[in-house]
Amino acid sequence: MNIAVIGAGYVGLVSGICYAELGHSVVCVDKDPSKIDALRRGGIPIYEPGLQELSVRNAAAGRLRYTSELHEAVRGADLVVIAVGTPPLPSGEADLSYIDSAAAEIGEAMNGYTIVAVKSTVPVGTNERVRDLIRGRTDEPFDSVSLPEFLREGTAVKDTLEPDRIVIGSDSGAAAEKVAELHRPLTDRIMITDLRSAEMLKYASNAFLATKISFINEIANICEKVGADVTQVAEGMGFDRRIGPAFLRAGIGYGGSCFPKDTRALIQIAGHVEYEFKLLRSVVEVNRDQRLRMLRKLETIFGGELRGKTVAVWGLSFKPDTDDVRESPALEIIRHLVESGVRVKAYDPVAMANFRSLYGDGGVDWCGGAAEAAAGADALCLLTEWEEFARTDLRRLQKVMRKPILIDGRNVFSEEDLAGTAFIYYSIGRPSLNQGVREEMPILQY
The missing domain is CATH 3.40.50.720 (NAD(P)-binding Rossmann-like Domain)
Structure with a gap:
């Protein structure tokens, strides 16, 4: 499959390189010429174990290219993956300006049937927004797919090549099946949903993990006052298969590019439909x-x-x-x-x-x-x-x-x-x- 990945940030770079590792022809696109130059020379702008070696190997094999020319990459692609940033606005909502810009350019460049997949973390309804933006700029046939990522920084290559699950949201059964086929060498745990459920699933997953972290930190604070040891408490909790041991390590709270941004964004999503997400507000407060x-x-x-x-x-x-x-x-x-x-x-x-x-x-x-x-x-x-x-x-x-x-x-x-x-x-x-x-x-x- 010919794949164009728009955005050579954390998610786009890891995804594109790993698709090439699976044997596909991949072009990673980014507007930053200095980043593209560095990638072409074998450099990697992020620290992620194992990623540079994969990039160099697949570029040498001719399966992986880097470019700043979006039109060229899209015109030859069977699948276009949008993996641009969605940074938080002051309100906590996701900034979709990079998504909108990418969708508009994709629509102008498209040549023949294409599957357009959004891998960026986006609010519910964004894939439909992307579809409308593309439709306004082309008569070429295409299908929209939501393809949320579940990578952990520090283990992103392993998470991509050995995923817990692949979630594919689409209103087109044929497009969903083609994207599923792309990922079958990685896992048989592939879930196909509608577009909005896939978008919501990503936010729900991160919000739940953030909740586990804040919960165990609250337990830790009580442990200090009553003389219990949170490490023993967490270990015992983790043996319960309904709970599991992951994300039950007490500390000074979560950070990074996902949990803080996604919890605030989900609070805003709930607010837009006149629902107050009280639990998640408390999670954010505890973490702070x-x-x-x-x-x-x-x-x-x-x-x-x-x-x-x-x-x-x-x-x-x-x-x-x-x-x-x-x-x-x-x-x-x-x-x-x-x-x-x-x-x-x-x-x-x-x-x-x-x-x-x-x-x-x-x-x-x-x-x-x-x-x-x-x-x-x-x-x-x-x-x-x-x-x-x-x-x-x-x-x-x-x-x-x-x-x-x-x-x-x-x-x-x-x-x-x-x-x-x-x-x-x-x-x-x-x-x-x-x-x-x-x-x-x-x-x-x-």
């Missing part, structure tokens, strides 16, 4: 507050005065194995520290450049390694659970810090790791390990 809890612990440790202190920050990406810093908890936490008069020393294995371009340089010392960041610090905040940090020898670490204070926002370290150290340690929902910042356990009465 969770990242500030560790700051409150720091304030407690230092008697409410952070000014003049030096705090090391380990981890700037919103999760490990990615350089994506969009909606990362580190953004808000570092801002708060700097505004409180703290000298911040920050380090991340791969996300330093992206973070600096988004945050700026004010009030932060950018360090070349974890030990450099911790040296001379009054406290260390671990915000991203990179494997590099998990392998740290805490006995050596405490020797380079001014004060051995560790705020572990991802529950990386265990009791065994802390044994023999002098660390004042705080983790999330594990009160037995929180040396120096324990809360008094109440006598419970019922």
